Amino acid sequence: MVAGIRPGIRPSGRHESADSRAPGKTSMTVNRRGLLALSAAPLLAAPAVRAQGASQPAALRVGLILPMTGPFQSTGRQVDAAARLYAARNPAFAGRPVEIVTRDDAGVADTTRRLAQELVVNEKVAVLGGFGLTPLALAAAPIATRAKVPLVVMAAATASITEASPFVVRASCTLPQSSTVIADWAARNGLKKAVTLVSEYGPGIDAETWFKTRFTEAGGTVPASLRVPLQNPDFAPFLQRARDAAPEAVFVFVPSGAGSALMRQFAERGMGGAGIRVIGTGDLTDDDILNEMGDVAQGVVTAHYYSAAHDSAKNRAFVEAFRAANGTMRPNFMAVAGWDGMAMIRRALEKAGATADGPALVEAMKGLSFESPRGPVTVDAATRELTQNIYVRRVERRDGQLWNVETETFPAVADPAKTRR
Ligand code: PHB
Numbered sequence: 486m487v488a489g490i491r492p493g494i495r496p497s498g499r500h501e502s503a504d505s506r507a508p509g510k511t512s513m514t515v516n517r518r519g520l521l522a523l524s525a526a527p528l529l530a531a532p533a534v535r536a537q538g539a540s541q542p543a544a545l546r547v548g549l550i551l552p553m554t555g556p557f558q559s560t561g562r563q564v565d566a567a568a569r570l571y572a573a574r575n576p577a578f579a580g581r582p583v584e585i586v587t588r589d590d591a592g593v594a595d596t597t598r599r600l601a602q603e604l605v606v607n608e609k610v611a612v613l614g615g616f617g618l619t620p621l622a623l624a625a626a627p628i629a630t631r632a633k634v635p636l637v638v639m640a641a642a643t644a645s646i647t648e649a650s651p652f653v654v655r656a657s658c659t660l661p662q663s664s665t666v667i668a669d670w671a672a673r674n675g676l677k678k679a680v681t682l683v684s685e686y687g688p689g690i691d692a693e694t695w696f697k698t699r700f701t702e703a704g705g706t707v708p709a710s711l712r713v714p715l716q717n718p719d720f721a722p723f724l725q726r727a728r729d730a731a732p733e734a735v736f737v738f739v740p741s742g743a744g745s746a747l748m749r750q751f752a753e754r755g756m757g758g759a760g761i762r763v764i765g766t767g768d769l770t771d772d773d774i775l776n777e778m779g780d781v782a783q784g785v786v787t788a789h790y791y792s793a794a795h796d797s798a799k800n801r802a803f804v805e806a807f808r809a810a811n812g813t814m815r816p817n818f819m820a821v822a823g824w825d826g827m828a829m830i831r832r833a834l835e836k837a838g839a840t841a842d843g844p845a846l847v848e849a850m851k852g853l854s855f856e857s858p859r860g861p862v863t864v865d866a867a868t869r870e871l872t873q874n875i876y877v878r879r880v881e882r883r884d885g886q887l888w889n890v891e892t893e894t895f896p897a898v899a900d901p902a903k904t905r906r
Contacts, residue, residue, distance in 0.1 A: 672703030
């Protein structure tokens, strides 16, 4: 993805950003307290509300750690834009002004860890959010536990992340949710033989495991399971091996942003012409890059929790507002998770009260139910995962553009990795 770096972002946490700078006196108070806290108790979270005078409640600071540069910058751009749009539309949560402080980890876990610590100790954020990739969320989880600060995962999707800390709450999805739905769909639609091709790390392993289990339980066979390196992937040799296995379909998981390279190589090898279909999780046909893929994407069937084409008044309003605020950018599933993550924080603060601390906020997030642009969602109180609709979608050209057109709804899907244990 080609993306400009927003001027408000502090690359690797080194420069102060216009967006995150606390105004005037507030900024000095935050910094002075930050230094004191750093020397006395490195990981104690700030009190949720700091007195600023009788008439003005203290701001609620939300620290977003996202890959704003590097290969996964489209994720950072989408989540940040949607979270800021939410805060612009809802400038006070339970009467407290909201401030978003975004930091760029460039997709590097050591940087995520350092930034999480800095945001908690120096910037006094009440909530951490973002987390573009699984290793980044896992790097920050111990800091959330020690500081007792909620960590709202707005992108990463390996099922085990919520088990890394009792302070983790998911606003995106898990790969088992989408992989089992596409496996059921494939089996019901007569596919008998599929090869899996996934990125070789947490979410890819989840996708492979859960697709294979469900598809073979339904009578399908998986003659080859291929894992492609996450960094700088060259899909060609893996696509050749997939082709050699002569499947009816290739099931694909690649993280948001990587799908167009894969689809280009699929087309170059003439695999569609050889009668091999592409199916996958919706990460592949990411709305942010779908139009770049061209005609090869047409007919690809995926399962996921969000399509920009989702037909509801709430979603039409979301897509329109997102576009108005961000030029021509189409919101993808990362954007809706950023939007809903902020909605979870607002609703939890309203439920628990404006002075709620981190543990109270997490407790208040459990069981929240609301209508999102993606459809109805509930935070499962036992797992801190979202129970949500998973849609089967088919890429179609409409009015000159490619869209993930929803064809079927699997309602209220809980994370199978937890419910089946
Ligand atoms: C992840 O690293 O957990 C991840 C990243 C991008 C996706 C899905 C999962 O599209």
